[in-house]
Amino acid sequence: MDSPQQSKSNSHDICLIDCGSTHTILQDRKYFVTLTMKNANVNTISGCSNIIKGFAKANIVLQRGTKIVIENALFPSKSQRNLLSFKDIRRNGYHVETIDIDNIEYLYITSIVEGDKCVLEKLPSFSSGLYYSNISSFETYTVINKESTSPKPFYIWHDRLGHPGSNMMRKIIENSFEHSLKTKEILQFKEFSCAACSQGKLITRPSPVKIVTESPLFLERIQGDICGPIHPPCGPFRYFMILIDASNGHILLAQIIKLRAHFPDNAIKTIRLDNAGEFRSQSFINYCMAIGITVEEPVAHVHTQNGLAESFIKRLQLIARPLLMRTKLPVSAWGHAILHATALVRIRPISCNKFSPFLLALGQEPNISHFKIFGCAVYVPIAPPQRSKMGPQRRLGIYVGFNSASIIKYLEPMTGDLFTARFADCHFDEAMFPTLGGESKKLVNDIVWNNSSLTHLDPPTKQRELEIQKIIHLQNIANQLPDAFTDPKRVTKSYIPAANAPIRIEVPKEHISANDSSKPQLKRGRPIGSKDKNPRKRKGAYDQNMEANKEPEKVIVEEIPLEDKEPKKVENDEISMSFTTSGKIWDRKNKWKEAIEVELNSLSKREVFGPIASRVQVVFVRKRNENNEVVRYKARLVAQGFSQRPGIDYMETYSPVVDSITLRYLMSLAVHQSLDMHLMNVVTAYLYGSLDNEIYMKIPEGLKVPEEYRHSQDMCSIRLQKSLYGLKQSGRMWYNRLSQYLLKDGYKNDRICPCVFIKRFVSKFIIIAVYVDDLNIIGSLKEIMETSNYLKKEFEMKDLGKTKFCLGLQIEHLKNGIFIHQSAYTEKILKKFYMDKAHPLSTPMVVRSLDPKKDPFRPHENEEELLGPEVPYLSAIGALMYLAKNTRPDISFSVSLLARFSSSPTRRHWNGVKHVFRYLQGSVDKGLFYANNSGHQLIGYADARYLSDPHKCRSHTGYLFTSGGTAISWRSTKQTIAATSSNHSEIIAIHEASRECVWLRSITQHIQETCGLPSLKKTPTVVYEDNTACIE
Structure with a gap:
């Protein structure tokens, strides 16, 4: 036929x-x-x-x-x-x-x-x-792409919404707005073919038996589960966790406390998790009990009891797989696909309700106008500092989702780095799907091996990448060491850094030419391990043979029987450092070499090492003066203290240091008594401390040992005879050594201020304020010289003369007193945040409105856009808090107010931070002046502002104490309980001020009595308060 x-x-x-x-x-x-x-x-x-x-x-x-x-x-x-x-x-x-x-x-x-x-x-x-x-x-x-020149709107929205079926498409369109589809158009596509759906979806049909489901109240029960391990990893991520509200299916990849804070009127009553070890932490269970959350645990291996979480994980996978199949991204980009699928699930109606979880949780229809096809090409603006007048204004990226309706996320095609951009400034090509790593080998090689090609990347993300790599490195080392406080059967250590999205995914190896393997590669993120050898264990499962996570190419523990070999004597002067120059220190290599030689000589003098030669890691430090100028290059040999085990390698670590309040009081006392202040520094102070535990250390990279030991260098260990920088107990060992030496000569200290040592002579006295290796000596010149000579008998000291720069404070000695300020630090942070040329202002903040809705310092509202990671809000708050704590009480209230919004800052709050910077720009030289013609009486001031935070019904406390008319202690903070009246808030404020007053009186009384000065013991301290009802 x-x-x-x-x-x-x-x-x-x-x-x-x-x-x-x-x-x-x-x-x-x-x-x-x-x-x-x-x-x-x-x-x-x-x-x-x-x-x-x-x-x-x-x-x-x-x-x-x-x-x-x-x-x-x-x-x-x-x-x-x-x-x-x-x-x-x-x-x-x-x-x-x-x-x-x-x-x-x-x-x-x-x-x-x-x-x-x-x-x-x-x-x-x-x-x-x-x-x-x-x-x-x-x-x-691929039937869905048959009309690639002019695709139908149905197919475009099918890709944008995460490949739903025709019925789900109809429900989404009916419950959303800002789209061009009509229900009639969807009905024409009841039967259609999509290659990505065929490859990515494999569904086992459910049982025909229907079970009546319960309907819990909003946020009454939260169910969660973890999916993984997933291979290959997405950067450092191998798992993802979901939390679902059982009442409406609202899904979050976030911490529980954030979900509770979003809806304060609806408390979480129950959380249902499986019996995996990561959910059995006693700290987590205690936390849930403390805030009234019941933790439900299903029977081991009975997945149906946590079926909601299991089904949502499967649902996310059914969406994420077609998203990846449709693109040219590698499978290792599953983390971005899962995050995007989570956003898509929130707008999909659930089986028990025709409305979407987004509508049920927030009460508004979702806007899907900003949805684009996952993995498509997006052209994002190049930042102004990186673009030229006649060069390209946009660069190609790979769209991987959105943070909000106005912010998208995209990947840099050459490196896999994650960035954000403004939706309105981007152009999308939904018919083009770029390849991660470039389309051709020539393009990949040009990009991979040229550092200049990455100059358009945003600097904040580079810094964040280095921080995450550092965290991952430390976690790798920590996971290789035994932990004295953890049970390996119940605690799962995580490699995941403190971030909720992969910052970088690995560019596939097949895009990189093997011929260029000899060229220097740029640093890239890499997956942690190639295989999860320790799968999740559930409570009740019979498996006692649990092994620790192992990684190939890494040594976890190496035990050397030291007692079997007789140690041989090696002189410390035979040790030499092999110095290699690279990067930033190339132009200063001679200074760094000199610093290393000085450090090695110090180790030899102190007899730090035992009979076996060692090498240690070198840390480089630049010492600066009061004008922020580099005056000295220092090198430190540092031990790996993070690997020490409590109770075995160390017992106690606390080492007291003088605080800023005590130091300011001592300055006020020195001015009042016409005393001098001299600063002395102990050279390599930590090396004087003697260890009370037997500690061995592996020979780190960087040191050369004699020829006879080089063949077995990797098998050698060293025993420390003295404390070394990096050990957890080094600070305490040094303080004990110094304290014993000073007490032996008649110095006295007290548990109230153990870092202040006082010695009384016939008619004079001497005070030593200790801050680690910096000793502030207060007294007459004769007594200061005697004390200096006494210290030099035991320690190698540097006499820095009059105290001009200590604890970050610039100290100017004038004829009529002492002036302390931080003008150099203020100028530094103004330059750091690009506010050094801003127009100065006369007040640290704007006037607040009595209407809570018009208050510029109100919390984040639903329609407002949160600041992205490119805005250094937390860094600015930290810099301002350090300034307000030391010398600028005038900005304390402003900084305390702005710090409340650190978790969710908006553009309004950032404008408030810039207002403080502009105020500092006009008052750089302001500080604290202690005059010698004023008294030495301690006086306090306390006040409160009722309902300073009307949004959370909290008042504000502020107090300040002066000595000689100048502030030595102050605080401005929000009250922790809700005051019922202005009188109540004032009582709370005076209570906090009284507590501070008792502590200040204890310090001043001890110092004055020990020095032989008139004591304030019988003289009451006056605290001023402006509320009559509170006083009476």
Whole structure:
């Protein structure tokens, strides 16, 4: 029988199907994934040979859409037809049957689905009896892209919304706005084909039995679960966790406390988690009990009891997989796809309600006008500092989701770095899907090996990447060490840094040429380990053989039997440092080499090491003066203190230092008594402390040992005889050594201020205020010289003369007093935040409105946009708090007010921070002046502002204490309890001020009595308060 199809189809697209063939032969290169060219001999029925030119993996699609993956297909040189073997069909899980219908033979390709046989292909035969089928490649079968030149709106929105079915598409469109689709258009596509959906979705049909579901109240029950490990990792991430509100299906990838803070009127009553070890932390259980949350634990291995969380994880995967299949991103980008799928799930109506979780939780329809196809091309603006007048104004990115309706997230194609951009400034090409790593090897190589090509990247993200890499490195080391306070069966250590999204995903290796392996590579994020060897364990599971996480190419613990070998003496002067110059220190290498030699000489003098030579890590420090100028280069050999175990390697670590309040009081006392202040520094102070524990340290990189030990250098360890920088107890050991030496000579201190040592002479006295290795000596010149000589007998000291710069304070000694300020630090932070040329203002903040809705310092509102990571809000608040704590009480209230919004700052709050900077710009030289013509009486002032925070019904406390008319202690903070009246808030303020007064009186009384000065013991301290009801 002649085949009618033979004339209709190209012979290249017809494939013969034969049961006697041992291999599949395909004559067109388009079917092959990769092709290895190699001649081979194959014998055919006709006796031909030497017809094979290559072989590789191939993918074909039969005429009804059945996909066949052939692992080892052959590529011929002269064959006129394609040939498919029965063996390759069966390897794909299909069955082959021959059926005779009306004396015509057909070949059935079938599959078993839920116990029933399903016919996938019905293939005819030629008159010769050979079966055949029209075939195509995977790419040509993507039906959704048939009209690539002008795709229909249905297909575009199908991609944008995460590949939902037609019914779900109709529900989403009916419950959202700002789109161009109509319900009639969706009804036309009840049956449609999408390659990404076919590849990414595999659904097991549910049981026909329906169970009546409960309807908990809003936020009454939260269910959560963790999915993973997922291979390959997305940067450092191998797991993701979801939290779902059981009442409406609102899903979050966030911490529980944030969910509770979003809706304060609806308290969380129950949280249901599975019995995995990460959810069995006693701290977490205690926290939930403390705030009234009941933790429900299902039976081990009974997934249906936490079915809501399990089903939502599956739902996210069903959305995320087609998103990735549709793009050219690698599988390691699953983290971005999961985050985007979470946003899409929130707008999809749930099974028990026709409305979406977004509408049920927030009460408003979702706006989907900013939705774009995941993985499509986006052209984002280049930042003004990186673009030129005549150069390109936008650069290509890969769209991976959004933070809000106005902020999108995109990947840098060459590096995989994650950035954000303003939606309104971006142009999208939803028909183009860029490849991560570049389209051509030449482009990849140009980008990978040239540092200058990355100059357009935003600096804040680079800094954040370095911080995350540092955290991951420390976590790797910490996970390799034993922990004295954890149970390995119940605690799972995480490699995940403090971020909720992957900052960088790895560029696939196949995009990088192997010929350039010798060139220096840029630093890239890499997955932590290649395989999760410690899967999640559930409570009740029988598995006691738990192993610690292991990573290849890393040594976890190395035990050396030191007692078996007799240690040999090695002189410390034989140790030398191998110095390599790179990067920032290249131009200062001579100074750094000199600093290293000084440090090594100090170690030799102090006899830090035992009989075995060692090498340690070198930390470089620049010492600056009061004008922020570099005056000295220092090098420190630092031990890995983070690997020490409490109770084994150290017992106590507390080491007292003088605080800023005590130091300001001592300055006031020195001015009143006409005393001098001198500053002395102890050279390598920590090396004087003696260890009370036996500590061994591996020889780190950077030091050379004598020739006889080099062959076994990696097997050697050293025992520390003295404390070393980096050890947890080093500070305490140094303080104990100094304290014993001073107390032996008649100095006295007290537990109230253990860092202040006082010695009384016949008519004079001397005070030493200790801050680690900086000693402030207060007294007459004669006593200061005697004290200096006494200290030099035991320690190597540096006499820095009059105290001009200490604890970040600039100290100026004038004829009529002492003036302390931080003008150099103020100028530094103004330059750091680009406010050094701002117009100065006369007040630290604007006037607040009595109307809470018009208050510029009100909390974040729903329609407001939060500041992104590119705005250094937290860094600015920290810098201002350090300034307000030391010398600028005039900005304390403003900084305290702005610090309330650190978790959710907006543009209004950032304008308030800039207002403070502009005030500092006009008052750089302001500080505290202690005059010598004033008294030495302690006076306090206390006040409160009722309902300073009307949004949370909290008042504000402020108090200040002066000595000699100048402030020495102050505080401005929000009250922790709700005051019922202005009188109540004033009582709280005077109570806090009284507590501070008692502590100040204890310090001043101890110092005055020990020095032989008139004491304030019998003299009351006056605290001024302006509320009559509070006073009476």
